[in-house]
Amino acid sequence: MIQQKLRRSMLFVPGSNVSMVCNAFIYQPDTVMFDLEDSVALSEKDSARLLVYHALQHFTYKDIETAVRVNPLNTPFGILDLEAAIRAGADIIRLPKTDSVDDVLEMEQEIADIENRIGRQKKTMMLAAIESALGVVNAVDIARSSKRLMGIALGAEDFVRDLRTQRTKAGSELMAARNQILLAARAAKISAFDSVFSDVKDKEGFVYEVNYIKGLGFDGKSLINPNQIPWLHKAFEPSIEDITWAQEVLEAAKDSKIRGLGVVSIDGKMVDAPIIARARWIVDLAKASGVLGEEV
Amino acid sequence: MITFSLVPSTSTLRLAKIKEFLALFELECSEDVESFVVAKEDAKIIACGGIAGKVLKDIAIDGLYQGKHLALKLMSELLHVAYEAGRQELFLFTKPCYVEVFEDCGFKYITQAAKTIALMENHQNLEPYCKSLRALRVKGNKIGSLVVNCNPFTLGHLHLVKSACATCDWVHLFVVKEDASYFPYVTRLALIREGLEGIKNLTIHEGSDYIISKATFPTYFIKDKRKIDSLFTELDLNLFRNHLAPQLGITHRFVGEEPLCVVTHEYNQQMKKCLAQVGVMPSIEVVEIKRIYHANEPISASRVRKAMQDGDIELISHLVPSSTLYAIQNILKKQEK
Amino acid sequence: MQQNIIPSHAGTLESSDLFVRILPKKEGGVSIELESSVCEIYADAIKKTVLECANAFGADGMSIIVQDKGALDYVIKARVQTALLRAFGMNELDWSVL
Numbered sequence: 001m002i003q004q005k006l007r008r009s010m011l012f013v014p015g016s017n018v019s020m021v022c023n024a025f026i027y028q029p030d031t032v033m034f035d036l037e038d039s040v041a042l043s044e045k046d047s048a049r050l051l052v053y054h055a056l057q058h059f060t061y062k063d064i065e066t067a068v069r070v071n072p073l074n075t076p077f078g079i080l081d082l083e084a085a086i087r088a089g090a091d092i093i094r095l096p097k098t099d100s101v102d103d104v105l106e107m108e109q110e111i112a113d114i115e116n117r118i119g120r121q122k123k124t125m126m127l128a129a130i131e132s133a134l135g136v137v138n139a140v141d142i143a144r145s146s147k148r149l150m151g152i153a154l155g156a157e158d159f160v161r162d163l164r165t166q167r168t169k170a171g172s173e174l175m176a177a178r179n180q181i182l183l184a185a186r187a188a189k190i191s192a193f194d195s196v197f198s199d200v201k202d203k204e205g206f207v208y209e210v211n212y213i214k215g216l217g218f219d220g221k222s223l224i225n226p227n228q229i230p231w232l233h234k235a236f237e238p239s240i241e242d243i244t245w246a247q248e249v250l251e252a253a254k255d256s257k258i259r260g261l262g263v264v265s266i267d268g269k270m271v272d273a274p275i276i277a278r279a280r281w282i283v284d285l286a287k288a289s290g291v292l293g294e295e296v
Numbered sequence: 297m298i299t300f301s302l303v304p305s306t307s308t309l310r311l312a313k314i315k316e317f318l319a320l321f322e323l324e325c326s327e328d329v330e331s332f333v334v335a336k337e338d339a340k341i342i343a344c345g346g347i348a349g350k351v352l353k354d355i356a357i358d359g360l361y362q363g364k365h366l367a368l369k370l371m372s373e374l375l376h377v378a379y380e381a382g383r384q385e386l387f388l389f390t391k392p393c394y395v396e397v398f399e400d401c402g403f404k405y406i407t408q409a410a411k412t413i414a415l416m417e418n419h420q421n422l423e424p425y426c427k428s429l430r431a432l433r434v435k436g437n438k439i440g441s442l443v444v445n446c447n448p449f450t451l452g453h454l455h456l457v458k459s460a461c462a463t464c465d466w467v468h469l470f471v472v473k474e475d476a477s478y479f480p481y482v483t484r485l486a487l488i489r490e491g492l493e494g495i496k497n498l499t500i501h502e503g504s505d506y507i508i509s510k511a512t513f514p515t516y517f518i519k520d521k522r523k524i525d526s527l528f529t530e531l532d533l534n535l536f537r538n539h540l541a542p543q544l545g546i547t548h549r550f551v552g553e554e555p556l557c558v559v560t561h562e563y564n565q566q567m568k569k570c571l572a573q574v575g576v577m578p579s580i581e582v583v584e585i586k587r588i589y590h591a592n593e594p595i596s597a598s599r600v601r602k603a604m605q606d607g608d609i610e611l612i613s614h615l616v617p618s619s620t621l622y623a624i625q626n627i628l629k630k631q632e633k
Numbered sequence: 634m635q636q637n638i639i640p641s642h643a644g645t646l647e648s649s650d651l652f653v654r655i656l657p658k659k660e661g662g663v664s665i666e667l668e669s670s671v672c673e674i675y676a677d678a679i680k681k682t683v684l685e686c687a688n689a690f691g692a693d694g695m696s697i698i699v700q701d702k703g704a705l706d707y708v709i710k711a712r713v714q715t716a717l718l719r720a721f722g723m724n725e726l727d728w729s730v731l
Contacts, residue, residue, distance in 0.1 A: 018644075018647060018650040018708055019648060021708075022649050023649075043376075047643050047715040050711040051708065051715075054708070054711045058705070080724075083726070083728075087728060368645070368648070368702070369646075371646050372645035372646045375646075375652070376642070379640065379642045379654070382640070384654075384656060400646065400670065400700075401646050
């Protein structure tokens with residue numbers, strides 16, 4: 001299974017926007033996602049591809065997780081985008097408009113072919129964006145379709161159009177899709193990511209939505225503006241109580257391991273593997289949020 | 297978010313909004329603009345720029361967007377559209393205070409008129425053109441010049457050039473190159489050459505972008521306007537006086553006296569003022585040559601074209617030299633077929 | 634080798650970017666015309682990068698006109714290579730030259 005790292009913030013960077021491409025790393029999102037698809041005009045597909053190809057290899061992106069949203073494989077750009085991203089060492093390929101298992105398998109095959117051809121050792125991960133009613137209905141199968149899938153994400157803009165409605169602040173139109181995607185991801189033990197929040201000036205609305213999706217259980221969210229990163233990270237920051245609890249759990253686990261005990265317990269309650277994993281996640285989150293030093 | 301779109305001047309609804317926007321900057325939407333690049337934010341126009349042939353003009357940016365950022369974005373889009381259309385060598389009109397912004401976009405200053413308008417180019421063709429003129433320099437005390445369209449060449453033009461040549465050591469004649477007249481440039485040039493054959497002290501220059509062209513003098517080609525834009529007149533004359541004339545040592549410029557056409561009449565009057573001014577470059581004396589008449593009416597190219605419409609070959613034969621008459625007869629014959 | 638060069642351009646005039654134009658020219662060789670908003674001390678380095686890109690494509694008989702707005706080295710490469718690909722009408726990428 002793919003190692004699950006912290007991915008609260010996934011910053012969308014239009015591949016045709018030079019200053020964003022050059023500077024996105026400064027804002028320290030958990031993942032930088034270079035977009036070659038919808039944010040790039042047809043006439044600039046080639047230039048964006050080359051720019052992202054070179055940026056990915058630049059040292060400023062060596063220590064940060066990178067994803068590339070490629071054009072669909074049935075367009076003249078898809079396969080070229082894919083080869084550029086894999087050659088340049090992108091960690092994740094974001095599949096646009098995933099409707100079915102076949103979409104994932106087709107992409108998986110193309111990725112494998114390219115990796116073989118160029119001799120890339122490290123396996124490229126995939127993230128499937130679900131942007132249609134059909135995709136949501138198939139989410140459970142999609143989430144389990146490939147070992148390369150590290151997560152699935154909701155693409156809300158296209159999804160609401162498919163539903164023949166529009167986005168609202170309350171977000172009731174996305175309720176079914178969010179729940180379905182989350183359940184599918186958890187069942188397949190991969191990550192779940194929420195869609196972008198477009199009104200970059202509305203901090204209050206953004207924070208509300210982040211708390212909401214965090215409450216649902218999402219791992220993180222796609223972002224279109226770097227300003228949203230600190231707001232999001234703040235919202236994901238664990239409470240002191242949570243951190244204290246998590247540290248105690250990890251300490252107890254370590255303790256029982258040293259003493260060769262098979263069972264971990266705190267205050268008389270048994271602590272099993274999922275709880276330990278949850279505690280580790282909280283400590284990671286606390287470290288990433290800067291509320292906990294690295295030495296812990 | 298700022299979005300860009302291309303608006304052809306035929307889309308009346310959107311063009312009306314562009315006109316409103318340009319009016320805020322006291323800019324009048326030029327009639328020869330084919331399309332505009334428009335930048336919008338929240339459905340509101342915040343910048344625009346027009347393309348007319350190889351000329352970029354009517355460029356305006358909302359004052360709320362300080363700095364060069366939006367200007368550079370807009371220019372990137374405009375250049376993209378122009379280059380995609382195969383127009384590599386571009387001119388640009390702006391206010392002199394914005395010259396620096398466009399220098400940042402690779403344009404170079406050529407000349408200006410008052411403090412209102414500046415002409416720039418994105419190539420360096422002016423210098424080679426001046427150099428090519430220098431090579432054609434002829435020594436003399438009195439060097440005359442003429443700029444003619446000759447649509448078509450008439451006995452009036454013949455008289456004008458002969459009068460100039462009679463009083464000068466040498467005369468340089470420039471033919472307007474722009475193909476915006478009834479007679480195409482190649483025909484006009486050929487008829488001028490044939491009509492003036494045998495005159496010894498004359499150089500006939502092919503036209504260029506730097507002398508009465510859509511770049512230096514766009515309003516000259518908007519016939520229905522019947523209004524001379526004194527700014528562009530000045531721009532064209534500044535370019536002639538400060539860049540072209542010195543290469544050839546031109547001391548005089550000859551024009552036909554204009555009793556009928558308002559555009560040309562006003563142009564002549566302004567030319568006198570403009571070229572006579574004392575400046576860095578030597579001033580040039582403007583000489584008006586009286587028209588010659590046939591049947592109590594001055595001979596002019598427009599009269600010839602009118603006679604062509606009427607099919608009045610008899611009249612035309614009194615207005616033009618035989619070379620032009622022959623060409624007109626051929627055209628009329630073709631039209632009959 | 635006779636090359637058919639299509640006039641082309643790539644990039645923008647925006648800060649951190651580079652606007653590059655390629656025009657065919659009758660004489661052989663590659664000429665580079667550079668205007669940079671950053672200090673002239675970078676001019677040689679920029680020209681070198683541009684020329685390397687052109688040479689990797691085996692370019693001949695073209696002038697490359699560059700407006701630099703403070704682009705990083707990899708941005709220069711990306712823009713010039715895009716313009717070169719467009720100038721040669723190439724869609725398939727030859728990764729060995731990039």
